[in-house]
Amino acid sequence: MRILVLFRRDLRLLDHPALAEAARDGEIVCGYIKKESLTSAHDYWTMAHVADIKQALNREDVPFLLGEGSVVEQVNAWCDRYDIDAVYFNRSYLHDEIEREDDLIDSLENKGIKTKRFVGDVLAKPGSVLTGKGEYYKVFTPFYKALRQKPLIEPVKKPTTFSGLSIESDDIAFKEPAWFKKLLNHYTPGEHVAIEQLNTFLEQALSRYSEGRDRPARKDTSHLSVYLSVGAISPRVIYQAVMAYDEVGPRVDKEKEAFIRQLMWRDFSYQQLYQHKEAETKAMREEFDRFNWENNQAEIERWKKGQTGYPLVDAGMRELYETGYMHNRVRMVVASFLVKHLLVDWRVGLDYFEHTLLDHDRQNNALGWQWVMGSGFDASPYFRIFNPITQAEKFDPDGDYIKRFVPELRQLSGQALFRPFEADEAELKRFGVVLGEDYPHPIVDHKSARERALSRYQEIKEAS
């Protein structure tokens, strides 16, 4: 049988159920359909992984095709040209992708071409973790406890032998813009890099994860999101490696659990967007769609550029711009600052993250913003407004993270670093900082911004 394996957000050989089964069932060719225009950091990051997977498959004598545009048209064209008998792929849990899959299956089956879909990319299939009443969980902790009890899907092994069709591979030619190449100084694409990253994390950071994960200056989180986002590694491989990590003992067991809990947030997001397909564009609690936003363009630009005058917010936005990643604690702070201090519609932030994050993931991004906004079902309540100063004092107590990304404040320490706007002008000057020249005055006053946000929130509460 001649089988086409369609790759999507699963750019790996290990734990790729569609590839593993195809390698057993017949002769294979693999293919990927790229976006017509690449614009975001994640688009280029994806293509770098497409090039990586093509090389890996070619080493096994498996040809690789690159298409563009409509999935239905492209796959049908390949099937006609190469006399394909079956198409295998791992399923997506995004509704627009599911519709595309259904159209593809209809079009192929009409011609007598077999199709097979597999469960990829999740620990448990969305819709398979339900309450005793058969309903979806709305709140994370009971979802996590239920998922923890469930026998999880085992990762599948990388095929040991392949039989590739005798077809020429396509070239993977795409031009990486200079701004994207700079991000590659921080993250290197590739399935083998993802595995190395996992091992480094296990050996060097897992044992202090629960405390370290809130410290943006340290490299105590796994940074595996950048690889998960393109499927260079699967959550099941991560789960299995963490559970099997042989340094055990009560302390490490506790740390393992803390990490697995975070990993399971990803499955929770996948389940939530599967259930609420509009959660990328609409507030899950609908009263939030009546929120009276300011959406001041000049302020939005200052937020994007890391020029708000609040050092932790600016450090986070600059980390994002310079590296394509931002620490989770700081994501919460900058997102809260945008929607609550500046009263900017959460979808503006969601779009900006989509454009700039290497690890952009539609489910995690949508649920992350709804969590911060307070509009999700299991979300931080709206009135919990992160104080960007005390967050910095607590989670970046030595100011190392701020100093790394906001170099103009590098000479400052203590309170002057966390609240330069309250510091004595002469003291600041001694350390080379003149506010309004070297570093901005604060874009808003924290206390009054907080009161303004709470009163806007009161308006939607009263109206609902």
Ligand code: FAD
């Ligand atoms: P680790 O702490 O090492 O965690 C391991 C893995 O668990 C992560 O790679 C991720 O897959 C999962 N995970 C951890 N925390 C979360 C979480 N809060 N929600 C869902 N999954 C989690 N994550 C993305 O992958 N892509 C996004 O586009 C994205 N956008 C976000 C937007 C906002 C506003 C917020 C608040 C969070 C967002 N997150 C997103 C979630 C989280 O910030 C990242 O998953 C995490 O920072 C990735 O770093 P890590 O791999 O080192 O995490």
